[in-house]
Amino acid sequence: MTDKPINAPTATLREAHGGGSATYVEQPNRLAGGLVDHGRALNFDFDGRVLQGHPGDTLASALLANGVRLVGRSFKYHRPRGIFTAGSEEPNALVELRRGAHQEPNTRATTVELFDGLEAGSQNYRGSLGFDLLAANDLFSSFLSAGFYYKTFMWPQAFWEKVYEPLIRNSAGLGRLSGEPDPDSYDKGFLHCDVLVIGAGPAGLSAALAAGRAGARVILADEDFRPGGRLNAETLEVDGMSGADWAERAVAELAAMDNVRLMTRTTVHGVFDHGIFGALERCTDHLPTSGGKPRQVLWRLYTKRAVLCAGATERPIAFGDNDRPGVMLAGAVRAYANRWAVTPGQRVAVFTNNDDGWRTAADLSARGVEVTAVVDPRNTQPRAEIPGAAIRMGDAVAGTRGRKGLKQIELASGGTIPADCLAVSGGWNPNVHLTCHQRGRPEWREDIAAFVPGKDLPVGLTVAGAANGSLSLAAALLDGETRAREAVESLGFKPAKHTPAKAEDEAVELTPFWHVKKGRARAWVDHQNDVTVKDVKLAHQEGFRAVEHLKRYTTLGMATDQGKTANVLGLAIMAECTGKSIPETGTTIFRPPYSPVPIGAFAGRSRGKDxxxxxxxxxHHWAEEQGAVFVETGAWLRAQWFPRPGETHWRQSVDREVEMTRGSVGICDVTTLGKxxxxxRDAAEFLNKVYINGFAKLAVGKTRYGLMLREDGMAMDDGTTARLGETHYVMTTTTANAGGVFRHLEFCRxxxxxxxxxHLISTxxxxxxxxxxxPNSRNLLxxxxxxxxxISNEAFPFMACAEITVCGGTPARLFRISFSGELAxxxxxxxxxGDxxxxALMAAGEEFDVVPYGTEALGVMRIEKGHAAGNELTGQISAQNLGMGRMVSKKKDCIGNKLSERPEMNREDGLRMVGFRPVDRSRSLTAGAHFIPRGAVASMETDEGWMTSVAYSPELGHSIGLGFIKRGSERMGDIVRAVDLVGDSDIEVEIVSPHFVDPEGERLRV
Amino acid sequence: MSDLTLTPAPALGGYRERFEGVQLEELPNLAIVSIATPRGGEAEFAAAIEKAFGVAAPKPGHSSLSKDGRTRLVGMAPDQTFAVFTHDGPDARQVIDGALDGAGYTTDQTDVWVSLRIDGPRAHTALERICPIDLHPDAFPEGRAARTVMEHLGTIVLRDGADSFLLLSAHSSAESFLHAVETSIRNVT
Known part of the structure; x- marks a missing residue:
C-alpha cells in the first residue's frame, strides 16, 4: 500500500496521453479478472497526479487500484476520508470533476465512469488535501457538536451579520462551483410504458424478462452503466453460470425485444401522481465531451405499473474512528474485488454481524488477498474457514489506528490486528425510498432488522427483491418474476411460459448490532455531515428525540447522500437512548429526488431567451427593419415605438408618433388583440348573455363596444364585436385577456x-x-x-364593418372603430x-406622411381619449367604477348582473373613473399616486382613490392622468392632491372629464 | 385604386431541412377549415360530410381521409371538425362551404396555424423530447390526432404515416415552435 503525497504530480495528463505513448503506471491494488478491460489503459488526473485505470472502472475503483485512499475531507471537522461504498449511496468520496466552466462539485467518485482524460480533484480543504489547515476544526470538535450553530453564535448580536455569518459561509459547503455559466445543454422528455422496472439487478432483470416476454411495453432503468446490480459484484451463480454472465445474457435478450427499452445510466428519482415517475439519464457524463448533445435528460415516465427493484444498501456499524480511510462497507469491498478486480487493501479485516459479511472475507481470500481477521459480535460458530485470518466471534472492533489511512484495528476484547482495509457490515437496508414518496411509511421486519416497504404504496407500484426485503439471490429472482407477472396479468397480458432462473439461496442471517459502546473516540454515524453517536445522544439529552427533530438538530441525513448509509443507524441509536423500539422511533419522510439531480436538468432547455x-x-420583421424598440406583452413582442435618427429620448419618438397620427395618419399593429x-343561430343571444349591454339588435355590418363582467359583477374584459352575417360575429378582446376570455366563453357555452x-373558435x-x-386614414385606405x-362616411359610417377585398382581390375585413379618438x-x-x-399601407400612406406608431403612442392616445385599459381593468373594478353602470342592461340577464347589484358596489360615494390634470401644468403626474384632500395628512383614512394611468399629452402640452376617486363624476373642477409616497411627490391636481381630447367624439364621425 | 398587390409569405419562409433519419418541413399550402356542427343539425351534417367526402365524420382524436384522398377530416371536439387539404389561395373556406352547402359553420383556420411535417425513422424519437402524449403506434396509430402542449405551445399532432406526423401550432409563435422541434431533432440525431 502506498501513501505517496498525492499532490506531487508525476506527469501532466496531457503528457501522459498526448503523444499516444502512454507510460504504464503501476496499479498496486489491481487484481486479475473482473469486468474491466485490462487490455486498455485509460489515463486520468486526480489532484494533479496522472493515474491509470481501465474501461469498466469507476473513478473510485481506479483510485483504489492505484492505492489512493485519501480522497477528501469531511464537511465539518475536515477529517481525512476515503472511499466508503461502491455505489450512489457514497457519503465520503466526493470530488470535483472536470475543469473550467465544466467543473462539477460534489460528484460521487463511486458513480463516475472512468474515461480517458478524466480530470478530478478532491475538495473541502484549505492548503492541501494531505495537510488541511481546517483540520484544526477536529481539535475543537467538542465546541462543534450537534446544534453548535444554535448555541455558539448567539452573542453578541451585532456579530452575526459581520463576523459569524461570513465565517460560517466561508467554511461551509463542500465543492466549489465554477462561477461560470454552465456550457452544457440539458433536455427533457416523455416516455410511456406498461411496466416500468426500476433497477436492473437480479430482481429487475427477472421482472423485465417476465414482462417483456409477455409482450408488455417495458422500460428497464438502472443508475449504473452496466446492468446487473449485485450480480456483477458477487460470485454467486444463476442457472449454472456466473451472475454477471447471466445478467449479460438477460440484457441481450431484453435488448432484442422491440417492446423493451433498456435505459442505463438512468436514475428513477421520484414517484409522482398517477403512475408518473421522474428519471435522470446521464447521456454524456461518461464521455470526455458532450459533443453538442444534451449532457443529461430529465425524463417523465408515464407508467401503468411499476416494479421497484432498487436493491438494498448496506449499513455500517459505528465504532471509534470508524471514518478513517480504509474503513469501508463489506459489500463494497467485495464488489471492488469481484467486479472491478481491485482490492481496496493488501491486508483486509472484516467486521460483520451477519452472514453476508463473511462472503467478503471468503471472496477476497479466494482471490489471494490476505484477510487478517473476521470479527463477528455474534457468539456462534464461524460461518466460513478463512485461511490465515484471526476469527473473533463474540468480539467487536472498538477503534482504528493510522493517521491518513487505516493501519490497525483495535478489538473490544483488547489487542490490535494489522489491516489497511476494514470491511464492515451491519446488515442491509432495503431501498424503500420510492415507496415512500407519497407518504407511505415503511414497516420494520425483525428477521432482517430493517425497514421494508409498507402496505400503502403509490398506485400501480409493487416492490421486488432486496428492496422488498428478499435479500437472497434466489428470492430476488423469484420475487422479480412474480411481481412482473402480476403486473402484466392485471393489464391483460398473458405471461409467457418459461423456466424461471435458478440460484442458490445463500445465507443472510443477522443479529442486530448497531454500535460498539467501548472506546472513547468518536464513532461516526453520518460520514458526510460529520454526525457522531455522541451527537445523537446529545440530541436525545437536549430533547430533540423525534426523528424529524433529530435530523434537524444534528443534520443527520441532510447531506447530498440524504443519509442512505446513516439514517437507520442514527435512529437505532436514538431508539436505544429512548428505550423505544426502532419501529416506534420511525423514519424521517423520504422525498424526491432519490439521488441528486442537477438544477440544470430541471431547467432543461428553459434557459436565457429559450x-x-x-x-x-x-x-414584426418589418418593424425590426424600421429599428423598432420592442416590449414584451405577455408572450407577444410588440413595437413600443419607432425611433427616428436624431431622437435620443423615447418621449421624442412617442410624442412625434402621436402628433403625426392626430395630424395626418398613423398605423399600429393591433394583431395581438384576441379574436x-x-x-x-343563437350567437346573438349568447353575446347578450356575456356582455352587460344589449347585442340582440346589432345589425349585420355593424360593430358595438361591449363590456363583460365576471360572475361576481367585476369587469372582466372589454372589446368590440362585429356582426359579419346573420349567424356570424367576430369578437375582439384585450391582448392580455384573450386566452382567459376564450376559456370563459367556452365555459359559458x-x-x-x-x-x-x-360555436367558438379563436382566430x-x-x-x-x-x-x-x-384624419387621413380614409384617404389612405x-x-x-x-x-x-x-368606404365614404355615408356608406361606411362610424362602427361599420364589412368583409371586403384589398389590393386587387385579397380578402380583408374592415372595421370603423377607434381607440385613438381619431377617424380610424x-x-x-x-x-x-401581414408583412x-x-x-403596402406604408407605401400608400407616403403621400400623407404616414407614421407607424407603437404601444406607447397607442397608450397616450387612449388616455387622451379616456378609454379604460389594463391599468384600469384590474379585476377589482366594476362597471359603476368605470362610469358604465348604466350600460348594464336591466332588460336582460347577463353574467355578473345580479352580483353587480350588491349595495357595496352601488355606494353613492363609490369610486368613479375620471381625468386629472396638474394644477401647475409643468408638473408630471405619476401612476400609483393616491388622492388626498388638500390640507389632510396622507393616510389610509384620508385616501380617496388612486391614479391608474398617466401620460404626457402632446395635444394639450402637459401631463394628464386617469384614475379612480370617490364621487369622481360629481366633482369636476375639484382640486385634490396626488400623493406618491414611494416616488416622493405631492402634486395638486384638478378633477376633469376623462375625455381630454375631442370630448364630443366629432373626429370619429367625419 | 393603386397598383399595390399583396404577396403571401409562409410563416417560416417555406422551411425544409433534412437531418439524419428525420426530415422537417413547413407545409405552406396546407389549408385548414374548421367546421362546427349546428346544434340539432347533426344528421344533416353527417349526411353532408358523407356526401362531400365519401367518409363519415371522424370522432374527436381521430381522422379520416376523404375518398379522393385529398382532404383529411380531423375530429377536434364533439361539434368541431377540421378539414385539412392542400390548397393555394385565401379562399379555403369557400371550398368547404361549397362542399357542405350550409350544413356546418365554417371558419378559415389556415392562417391561425403553422404546419410542420416531421417524418423519418427518428421522428418519434425526436418528438419524445417535447411531446407529452404517447405516440407509440399501438397507442397512436396512423390517422390518430390529439391536442397537446409542446414546449409551452398548444399543438395538434396527427400521425399521417408510419413515421410521419403533422404538427400544427400557433402561427404567431411559429419561430419558437420550429426552434423547439428542431432542437429536439438535433438532440437525438
Whole structure:
C-alpha cells in the first residue's frame, strides 16, 4: 500500500496521453479478472497526479487500484476520508470533476465512469488535501457538536451579520462551483410504458424478462452503466453460470425485444401522481465531451405499473474512528474485488454481524488477498474457514489506528490486528425510498432488522427483491418474476411460459448490532455531515428525540447522500437512548429526488431567451427593419415605438408618433388583440348573455363596444364585436385577456347554456390587423381597398364593418372603430399577407406622411381619449367604477348582473373613473399616486382613490392622468392632491372629464 | 385604386431541412377549415360530410381521409371538425362551404396555424423530447390526432404515416415552435 503525497504530480495528463505513448503506471491494488478491460489503459488526473485505470472502472475503483485512499475531507471537522461504498449511496468520496466552466462539485467518485482524460480533484480543504489547515476544526470538535450553530453564535448580536455569518459561509459547503455559466445543454422528455422496472439487478432483470416476454411495453432503468446490480459484484451463480454472465445474457435478450427499452445510466428519482415517475439519464457524463448533445435528460415516465427493484444498501456499524480511510462497507469491498478486480487493501479485516459479511472475507481470500481477521459480535460458530485470518466471534472492533489511512484495528476484547482495509457490515437496508414518496411509511421486519416497504404504496407500484426485503439471490429472482407477472396479468397480458432462473439461496442471517459502546473516540454515524453517536445522544439529552427533530438538530441525513448509509443507524441509536423500539422511533419522510439531480436538468432547455416562446406580430420583421424598440406583452413582442435618427429620448419618438397620427395618419399593429369567431343561430343571444349591454339588435355590418363582467359583477374584459352575417360575429378582446376570455366563453357555452346553437373558435393568429388612425386614414385606405367597396362616411359610417377585398382581390375585413379618438379603422388580412400589407399601407400612406406608431403612442392616445385599459381593468373594478353602470342592461340577464347589484358596489360615494390634470401644468403626474384632500395628512383614512394611468399629452402640452376617486363624476373642477409616497411627490391636481381630447367624439364621425 | 398587390409569405419562409433519419418541413399550402356542427343539425351534417367526402365524420382524436384522398377530416371536439387539404389561395373556406352547402359553420383556420411535417425513422424519437402524449403506434396509430402542449405551445399532432406526423401550432409563435422541434431533432440525431 502506498501513501505517496498525492499532490506531487508525476506527469501532466496531457503528457501522459498526448503523444499516444502512454507510460504504464503501476496499479498496486489491481487484481486479475473482473469486468474491466485490462487490455486498455485509460489515463486520468486526480489532484494533479496522472493515474491509470481501465474501461469498466469507476473513478473510485481506479483510485483504489492505484492505492489512493485519501480522497477528501469531511464537511465539518475536515477529517481525512476515503472511499466508503461502491455505489450512489457514497457519503465520503466526493470530488470535483472536470475543469473550467465544466467543473462539477460534489460528484460521487463511486458513480463516475472512468474515461480517458478524466480530470478530478478532491475538495473541502484549505492548503492541501494531505495537510488541511481546517483540520484544526477536529481539535475543537467538542465546541462543534450537534446544534453548535444554535448555541455558539448567539452573542453578541451585532456579530452575526459581520463576523459569524461570513465565517460560517466561508467554511461551509463542500465543492466549489465554477462561477461560470454552465456550457452544457440539458433536455427533457416523455416516455410511456406498461411496466416500468426500476433497477436492473437480479430482481429487475427477472421482472423485465417476465414482462417483456409477455409482450408488455417495458422500460428497464438502472443508475449504473452496466446492468446487473449485485450480480456483477458477487460470485454467486444463476442457472449454472456466473451472475454477471447471466445478467449479460438477460440484457441481450431484453435488448432484442422491440417492446423493451433498456435505459442505463438512468436514475428513477421520484414517484409522482398517477403512475408518473421522474428519471435522470446521464447521456454524456461518461464521455470526455458532450459533443453538442444534451449532457443529461430529465425524463417523465408515464407508467401503468411499476416494479421497484432498487436493491438494498448496506449499513455500517459505528465504532471509534470508524471514518478513517480504509474503513469501508463489506459489500463494497467485495464488489471492488469481484467486479472491478481491485482490492481496496493488501491486508483486509472484516467486521460483520451477519452472514453476508463473511462472503467478503471468503471472496477476497479466494482471490489471494490476505484477510487478517473476521470479527463477528455474534457468539456462534464461524460461518466460513478463512485461511490465515484471526476469527473473533463474540468480539467487536472498538477503534482504528493510522493517521491518513487505516493501519490497525483495535478489538473490544483488547489487542490490535494489522489491516489497511476494514470491511464492515451491519446488515442491509432495503431501498424503500420510492415507496415512500407519497407518504407511505415503511414497516420494520425483525428477521432482517430493517425497514421494508409498507402496505400503502403509490398506485400501480409493487416492490421486488432486496428492496422488498428478499435479500437472497434466489428470492430476488423469484420475487422479480412474480411481481412482473402480476403486473402484466392485471393489464391483460398473458405471461409467457418459461423456466424461471435458478440460484442458490445463500445465507443472510443477522443479529442486530448497531454500535460498539467501548472506546472513547468518536464513532461516526453520518460520514458526510460529520454526525457522531455522541451527537445523537446529545440530541436525545437536549430533547430533540423525534426523528424529524433529530435530523434537524444534528443534520443527520441532510447531506447530498440524504443519509442512505446513516439514517437507520442514527435512529437505532436514538431508539436505544429512548428505550423505544426502532419501529416506534420511525423514519424521517423520504422525498424526491432519490439521488441528486442537477438544477440544470430541471431547467432543461428553459434557459436565457429559450425560457419561454415568443409570439411575433405579422409586421414584426418589418418593424425590426424600421429599428423598432420592442416590449414584451405577455408572450407577444410588440413595437413600443419607432425611433427616428436624431431622437435620443423615447418621449421624442412617442410624442412625434402621436402628433403625426392626430395630424395626418398613423398605423399600429393591433394583431395581438384576441379574436373569437362566433357562429350559430343563437350567437346573438349568447353575446347578450356575456356582455352587460344589449347585442340582440346589432345589425349585420355593424360593430358595438361591449363590456363583460365576471360572475361576481367585476369587469372582466372589454372589446368590440362585429356582426359579419346573420349567424356570424367576430369578437375582439384585450391582448392580455384573450386566452382567459376564450376559456370563459367556452365555459359559458358548454356548461351554462349547452342548448344554445353557438360555436367558438379563436382566430387571433389568423388575421394581421392594423389600426389606421388619423384624419387621413380614409384617404389612405381608399388606395388599398378595392374600388367596388364604398368606404365614404355615408356608406361606411362610424362602427361599420364589412368583409371586403384589398389590393386587387385579397380578402380583408374592415372595421370603423377607434381607440385613438381619431377617424380610424382597423383593417385585417389573412396573416400570410401581414408583412406585405404593412408595406403596402406604408407605401400608400407616403403621400400623407404616414407614421407607424407603437404601444406607447397607442397608450397616450387612449388616455387622451379616456378609454379604460389594463391599468384600469384590474379585476377589482366594476362597471359603476368605470362610469358604465348604466350600460348594464336591466332588460336582460347577463353574467355578473345580479352580483353587480350588491349595495357595496352601488355606494353613492363609490369610486368613479375620471381625468386629472396638474394644477401647475409643468408638473408630471405619476401612476400609483393616491388622492388626498388638500390640507389632510396622507393616510389610509384620508385616501380617496388612486391614479391608474398617466401620460404626457402632446395635444394639450402637459401631463394628464386617469384614475379612480370617490364621487369622481360629481366633482369636476375639484382640486385634490396626488400623493406618491414611494416616488416622493405631492402634486395638486384638478378633477376633469376623462375625455381630454375631442370630448364630443366629432373626429370619429367625419 | 393603386397598383399595390399583396404577396403571401409562409410563416417560416417555406422551411425544409433534412437531418439524419428525420426530415422537417413547413407545409405552406396546407389549408385548414374548421367546421362546427349546428346544434340539432347533426344528421344533416353527417349526411353532408358523407356526401362531400365519401367518409363519415371522424370522432374527436381521430381522422379520416376523404375518398379522393385529398382532404383529411380531423375530429377536434364533439361539434368541431377540421378539414385539412392542400390548397393555394385565401379562399379555403369557400371550398368547404361549397362542399357542405350550409350544413356546418365554417371558419378559415389556415392562417391561425403553422404546419410542420416531421417524418423519418427518428421522428418519434425526436418528438419524445417535447411531446407529452404517447405516440407509440399501438397507442397512436396512423390517422390518430390529439391536442397537446409542446414546449409551452398548444399543438395538434396527427400521425399521417408510419413515421410521419403533422404538427400544427400557433402561427404567431411559429419561430419558437420550429426552434423547439428542431432542437429536439438535433438532440437525438
Amino acid at each position: 425560457f419561454r416562446p415568443f409570439r411575433l406580430t405579422p409586421s 373569437v369567431d362566433i357562429q350559430g 358548454q356548461c351554462l347554456w349547452p342548448d344554445l346553437d353557438v 387571433t393568429d389568423g388575421w394581421a390587423q392594423y389600426a389606421v388612425a388619423g 381608399r388606395k388599398i381597398v378595392d374600388p367596388e367597396f364604398d 379603422y382597423e383593417i385585417a388580412v389573412p396573416a400570410r399577407y 406585405s400589407m404593412i408595406r
